[in-house]
Amino acid sequence: MTAHATARVPEAAARALQEARSVAVLTGAGISAESGVPTFRDAQTGLWARYRAEDLATPEAFARDPVLLWNWYLWRRRLVGEAAPNAGHLALVELERRVPAFTLVTQNVDGLHRRAGSRAVVELHGCLLQGRRLDDGAVVEFEDPPAGQMPVCPQTGARLRPNVVWFGEMLPAVAMVAAREAAESCDLMLVVGTSGLVYPAAGLPAMAAEAGAKVMEVNPVDTPLTPLADWALRGGAATVLPALLARAFGTASAD
Ligand code: BJW
Numbered sequence: 001m002t003a004h005a006t007a008r009v010p011e012a013a014a015r016a017l018q019e020a021r022s023v024a025v026l027t028g029a030g031i032s033a034e035s036g037v038p039t040f041r042d043a044q045t046g047l048w049a050r051y052r053a054e055d056l057a058t059p060e061a062f063a064r065d066p067v068l069l070w071n072w073y074l075w076r077r078r079l080v081g082e083a084a085p086n087a088g089h090l091a092l093v094e095l096e097r098r099v100p101a102f103t104l105v106t107q108n109v110d111g112l113h114r115r116a117g118s119r120a121v122v123e124l125h126g127c128l129l130q131g132r133r134l135d136d137g138a139v140v141e142f143e144d145p146p147a148g149q150m151p152v153c154p155q156t157g158a159r160l161r162p163n164v165v166w167f168g169e170m171l172p173a174v175a176m177v178a179a180r181e182a183a184e185s186c187d188l189m190l191v192v193g194t195s196g197l198v199y200p201a202a203g204l205p206a207m208a209a210e211a212g213a214k215v216m217e218v219n220p221v222d223t224p225l226t227p228l229a230d231w232a233l234r235g236g237a238a239t240v241l242p243a244l245l246a247r248a249f250g251t252a253s254a255d
Pocket of ligand 1: 028192193199223
């Protein structure tokens with residue numbers, strides 16, 4: 001633990017985490033930024049610079065041009081496959097070990113929380129490593145198809161769509177129930193790396209605050225959720241989360 005690590009985390013925030021018996025964490029794309037996975041609303045790079053992610057993440061875009069959509073998802077799938085969980089993901093694994101009741105609700109589709117070792121993970125927006133059969137909705141693993149082709153189910157040959165939640169689609173009911181329960185029953189909600197723009201996920205911190213929980217935000221910048229936060233810890237998740245854990249529990253900090 002370094003002086004720098006402790007300096008950025010107020011004592012009261014560390015104490016709130018240390019004393020919490022039930023912690024819910026809501027993560028967004030920002031926690032994976034330092035793993036090299038672009039956030040959703042950052043400018044897309046290279047090939048994808050001319051597309052707005054919001055315009056691609058819709059059922060209409062898939063119906064209009066499934067090859068384009070699949071190319072985008074396969075590109076992101078490869079990116080995620082080459083990425084590794086960072087110190088922010090790992091700090092949340094450690095937090096789960098330290099807190100009696102813990103739920104990690106993520107909007108991310110990159111699977112990095114599970115790869116890091118987090119166990120109580122609720123994936124609100126699905127997972128881009130999986131496909132969903134268009135004929136019966138079954139969720140399956142699949143291989144990358146040859147260039148220019150779309151993935152199919154390895155068992156039945158059925159066409160697939162990415163197993164993610166697009167705008168205008170319902171979130172998985174089981175995941176949403178678990179997320180609401182975690183928000184309503186926690187003493188502390190940690191909100192990490194989300195712009196707080198996309199609902200219903202963005203409504204969870206307010207739900208927690210209304211139920212009496214403290215809210216702590218980790219983000220380099222203010223968001224629409226900042227006014228709800230009892231503490232806003234400014235900086236990247238891969239630095240701030242280890243520092244927070246170090247201050248609360250005396251664990252080693254990556255900072
Ligand atoms: C760092 C960092 C570092 C950078 N460390 N931080 C209520 C009000 C208004 C609208 C609605 C509402 N309820 C529903 C809606 C409609 C819609 C919606 O929310 N629209 C708004 C955008 C206006 N919601 C839906 O359609 C949802 N479905 C639904 O509600 O069904 C019922 C219904 C149907 C029809 C009508 C009404 C109701 C579905 C939402 C699905 C979202 N899907 C996506 C795509 C997933 C697949 C894919 O990845 O391709 O999910 S959109 C995209 O946004 C993705 C993300 O999970 C999600 C959230 O983004 P996130 O994670 O916050 O990322 P960014 O990029 O926005 O922010 C990154 C943050 O990190 C920034 O703050 C940075 O500062 C920070 N950061 N570096 C820490 N190192």
